[in-house]
């Protein structure tokens with residue numbers, strides 16, 4: 031069988047064995063609805079509460095501050111639309127919401143929706159290193175500002191954002207702060223209480239848990255509880271009704287516990303492998319530029335620019351062996367370059383030369399040696415080629431992950 035090396039962990043991470051094992055009986059022998067008063071239902075309810083504790087512990091929250099959702103997309107929408115709606119109903123004079131320019135689409139699209147609903151929205155710029163410009167953010171936050179949304183780590187370039195400083199300056203103006211922690215939680219230490227965050231979003235499938243589940247942290251100290259987006263049977267204190275997906279939640283909890291336990295050791299290994307990949311490319315005389323090299327970054331994450339090389343072409347050539355993604359996406363036959371790379375002041379040409387790598391917990395040294403050889407061959411094969419303008423050459427969906 032063809033060997034496949036997966037280096038696209040920013041898009042999703044494989045399910046941890048511990049999570050798969052913990053989940054299995056909740057589909058079958060231990061299946062039940064947590065709201066049922068009988069023995070099975072109550073055992074499921076207890077398993078869910080254990081998962082809630084494990085997720086809370088991962089981010090330094092209290093269990094009662096965790097609201098389970100279907101993922102980070104929903105959590106981001108609940109935080110942004112829900113808090114805006116709660117503020118509007120409370121008669122608050124604050125109607126401005128700010129996000130950084132490099133947020134995930136689920137934050138940016140929620141801001142667009144707020145603009146349609148009559149809120150004022152603004153985007154804070156980032157430096158060429160992909161870190162929010164704190165002075166520019168401070169200038170945007172005023173006495174009308176309700177909420178600022180700043181991600182923990184970026185899903186394209188891996189930069190870790192200055193959440194503690196941002197929270198301080200936002201609170202100094204009487205506003206609140208939300209952070210999309212989908213890429214940071216479980217990969218690098220994060221403590222929502224120490225950071226003084228009001229709201230934070232999580233996604234299980236970015237931390238070796240199952241797809242289709244996540245959470246919104248709502249600080250017990252936050253001035254406003256979000257108004258729900260959906261209405262139903264009152265689960266999750268009415269903030270997110272719907273039958274709780276016990277197997278997914280048990281998997282999320284187990285994955286969080288493994289991440290809490292192993293994070294330091296895994297991070298160290300990821301750093302070693304990232305260095306090894308760069309050394310393997312250098313040894314083969316591959317010309318490359320590492321983006322955001324001076325910024326704090328997620329261990330295992332690399333954003334590599336191969337000057338004058340069409341990254342989509344490289345990733346296309348590698349598609350059957352090395353799973354990677356680029357900084358561009360094809361829509362309606364047009365190549366659109368990533369809003370993140372553009373916000374970092376890259377030209378379209380530079381952005382189209384960028385490949386995103388995430389070395390996950392299960393990547394081996396042997397995988398990296400194999401990948402270095404394959405990537406080098408593909409880059410060499412493509413370099414010197416002309417830009418591919420044919421839509422066929424841009425069939426790799428990437429930057430929205």
Ligand code: PMP
Nearest residue numbers: 101102103134185212213233431
């Ligand atoms: N935010 C970020 C930073 C992400 O990388 C992702 C995953 N693509 C999301 C939000 C959306 O998460 P989910 O897939 O759980 O909806």
